[in-house]
Amino acid sequence: MQGTVVKLSSDKTVKVAVARFVKDRKYKKYVKRVKKYLVHDASGLAKEGDTVEIIESRPISKMKKFKLLKVLKEAITKE
Numbered sequence: 001m002q003g004t005v006v007k008l009s010s011d012k013t014v015k016v017a018v019a020r021f022v023k024d025r026k027y028k029k030y031v032k033r034v035k036k037y038l039v040h041d042a043s044g045l046a047k048e049g050d051t052v053e054i055i056e057s058r059p060i061s062k063m064k065k066f067k068l069l070k071v072l073k074e075a076i077t078k079e
Helices: none
Strands: 002-010 013-023 030-038 051-056 066-073
Touching: 002 030, 013 051, 030 051
Parallel strands: 030 066
Antiparallel strands: 002 013, 002 051, 013 030, 051 066
C-alpha cells in the first residue's frame, strides 16, 4: 500500500494515512476514504509528509502490523 506520513509517533514508529476511493451505493459517486496505520520504521528514514510504501507483516506490537518498505517521494521542506 502507498500512503503519506502524517505523524512521527515515537522512536521507530510513524503514522501513515492510506487513501482509497469507494463508490457510494446511493449516489453512485466516488468518495475518498482514509485509514491511518501505525508503521514500524526501524531505520528512521521517513519524515512527516513523505509518500511511502508499506507492507503487512507479523504483529510487532498491539497496534503495529505494517513495516516501511521504502520512501517513494520525500516531502518538500520549507526553510
